[in-house]
Amino acid sequence: MLARPSLRLHHAVHAGSLRGSLGLTSLAAPGPCFHHHGISLEASASQPIPMAQSKLRLHAMSSSLAQNSVPASQPRQLPPHTSIPPPSLPPGIAAWESAVVLIDKPQGWTSFDVCAKLRFALSRTLDKKARTIKVGHAGTLDPMATGLLVVCVGRATKLVESLMAASKRYSGTMRLGEGTPSLDAETPVHETKPWQHVTEASLEAAAEAFLGEQEQIPPMYSAISVDGQRLYDSARKGLEVERKSRRITVHSLRLQRSAEDPQGVDFVVSCSKGTYVRSLAADLAAHMGTVAHLTALRRLSSGEHDVAAAWQLPDLISQLGDLKKEDAAQA
16 A cells, blocks of 8 residues: 545536545545646545555546546637728729728828728728728827828728737827927927937937837827726816826837927837827937927838838729729629
8 A cells, every 4th residue: 555645626517526426535634735727636645545546546537627628719710801902993892891901091080080981982882881881990090190000891800900919110200398288289288398408319318218118108188998988088178097007019219300300309110009109209208308299190010011002092082983983884
């Protein structure tokens, strides 16, 4: 007889019935408990167990685990889609059943505006009600910003989540010494600080300091909801709401004094999903002992997609109208 630790299994089923099914009802009181992947193994050296019987019980437990284990989830299957680059649309309307189209968002438009405009144009081209056409974008751009908006149509809207996770690259300009509530030019200047002390060396040091992973607090003027209320709604009422910081990554950052205006700083930044460039500009200014706000912002790329391959929205809408006319003529 060899004294060995006994093993008592606790799983999602009733412990008593499981111990009975495995022949463990006569085991001694449990000792120290060790947890592994939802299973508790309790050691007790007070009850001697024959080696052969111990092996048999261990084999029974392994069989039970195999029977009660949950199969690994299958990877999500993404739908096939058609990329529709400029300068011309593919013939027919089949491509729009599952399409990805890159649009250079105009200044002053919201990302929602762009999707709504495209949805309405497609409803006329496809002879469908607008509310039945799925259109979504893979990453919001502020109204003041321009540049790449990745838009998905039809079954391709299932790609939005994966496309949104891609890193983004932006160019823009921040104005030193002047702060605004929205951190961009959408609201008037409400704070000023000296900025003349900021040198090229200051810009280089600040850019270096903000590389890599970091915590960022979202701006009050954003669409994030806190306790069921959009932050921008609270901001317009003059309220300041506590916000949780978010983990972001700045992959690369270049700052350069504007040749046209010594108070302006031009930048190019590559950053992770969820980065607010307005907040980054304000944090950079604070690091240099001043304030700043964005006067220009343009998204250059998102993942593998580049604004150079994007449609101008008026051209896309116009060609959708022409496609409708061609389809009618062939009918």
